[in-house]
Amino acid sequence: MKARTISRLLTVAAVLALMALAMMLWSLFDPRPIVLVAFMSVGQGLGTLSLLLYGSVLLFDLWTARALPTDEAQAEAELEAKGASASEGASASEGVGAGENKEVSK
Amino acid sequence: MSSDTPNIVNHFGWLATATIGFAVLAGAILVWYLIQRPKLGPGVRMVLLFGFGIMPVASAFTANIAGYEQTKRRGFCGSCHVMTPYTNDSENPNSKSLAASHARNPFFGGENCYVCHENYGMFGTVVTKLAGMRHVWLYYTEWRNYSIKETLEKIEIVEPFPNGNCMQCHSTDAADWSQVGEHVAALKEIRSGQVSCASEGCHGPAHPFSKLAKKRAAEAAAAANKRPAEKAGGE
Numbered sequence: 001m002k003a004r005t006i007s008r009l010l011t012v013a014a015v016l017a018l019m020a021l022a023m024m025l026w027s028l029f030d031p032r033p034i035v036l037v038a039f040m041s042v043g044q045g046l047g048t049l050s051l052l053l054y055g056s057v058l059l060f061d062l063w064t065a066r067a068l069p070t071d072e073a074q075a076e077a078e079l080e081a082k083g084a085s086a087s088e089g090a091s092a093s094e095g096v097g098a099g100e101n102k103e104v105s106k
Numbered sequence: 107m108s109s110d111t112p113n114i115v116n117h118f119g120w121l122a123t124a125t126i127g128f129a130v131l132a133g134a135i136l137v138w139y140l141i142q143r144p145k146l147g148p149g150v151r152m153v154l155l156f157g158f159g160i161m162p163v164a165s166a167f168t169a170n171i172a173g174y175e176q177t178k179r180r181g182f183c184g185s186c187h188v189m190t191p192y193t194n195d196s197e198n199p200n201s202k203s204l205a206a207s208h209a210r211n212p213f214f215g216g217e218n219c220y221v222c223h224e225n226y227g228m229f230g231t232v233v234t235k236l237a238g239m240r241h242v243w244l245y246y247t248e249w250r251n252y253s254i255k256e257t258l259e260k261i262e263i264v265e266p267f268p269n270g271n272c273m274q275c276h277s278t279d280a281a282d283w284s285q286v287g288e289h290v291a292a293l294k295e296i297r298s299g300q301v302s303c304a305s306e307g308c309h310g311p312a313h314p315f316s317k318l319a320k321k322r323a324a325e326a327a328a329a330a331n332k333r334p335a336e337k338a339g340g341e
Contacts, residue, residue, distance in 0.1 A: 014157075014158075015140075017158055018136050018137070020162065021132055021162060021165060024125070024165060024166060025125070025126065025129055027169070028122055028125060028169060028173070034242060036176065037239070037242055040169065043166075044166050047162050051158050051162070051163075057146075058151065058155075
């Protein structure tokens with residue numbers, strides 16, 4: 001799922017949730033049988049759908065966070081990689097120096 | 107909808123206020139998200155959880171309770187025009203009907219339709235609400251075009267009014283109740299429902315026009331039987 005799809009899903013979920021809230025409030029202020037029954041049912045159905053959409057986005061987000069490194073984790077990994085290569089270089093140079101010293105001592 | 111349909115906010119202040127409060131908070135979060143389009147970080151996720159989940163669920167929860175309480179009000183029953191003769195009778199301070207005398211009792215008050223017609227028992231509330239759904243269906247498919255005259259002639263309670271609903275308050279074991287000779291004589295029949303408390307000659311009819319359809323049908327049948335007899339007599 002791309003970032004654009006996630007954004008679209010969240011937009012749809014937000015609009016559905018707003019519609020659900022409006023319907024529930026409407027049935028509060030206009031408590032006729034059909035309004036109360038229909039708007040409460042449809043409104044809560046829409047609200048549930050919007051929550052499910054948001055939940056699916058969250059789950060996908062968590063799943064991708066495990067599968068793929070986040071920006072910070074990626075930056076840290078790059079730093080670690082740089083650090084490791086630098087220390088390897090240093091130890092290699094130390095090794096070379098020690099050999100030279102050994103050769104000198106010989 | 108009758109003009110005296112009560113506004114829910116007036117009747118269930120704190121529930122309605124809570125519903126509106128939760129809904130406004132959720133709405134504010136959602137509108138903020140739609141306008142600002144923030145990046146979906148941990149903080150935004152948490153805020154959106156309130157906007158999509160916690161606040162709307164809390165709003166729906168309180169709205170359901172408020173809605174349920176609203177369906178118990180007499181004004182709600184009277185919001186369908188076919189019920190207005192019944193609610194008008196209940197609200198009439200001069201009416202001597204069973205329904206009106208119960209409506210004047212503070213225990214029943216503005217919920218007298220529901221208190222009497224709610225089925226007694228463990229699932230009474232659920233059964234009553236399901237029956238109410240049937241009423242909504244019948245109203246919108248059939249009764250909505252009835253005039254009041256047609257209403258009184260055609261619409262009747264679906265099954266005889268159960269005595270158990272009366273016995274919730276009027277116990278057949280109470281000393282006062284047993285002092286009435288007719289009660290003692292018909293105790294078995296009353297408890298089994300063979301004799302209705304709300305029958306004519308006992309304490310009913312509950313509404314002045316409850317038995318109108320049956321009464322008219324009986325009169326019509328009697329008149330129809332009378333005509334051949336008169337013809338035969340004339341010949």
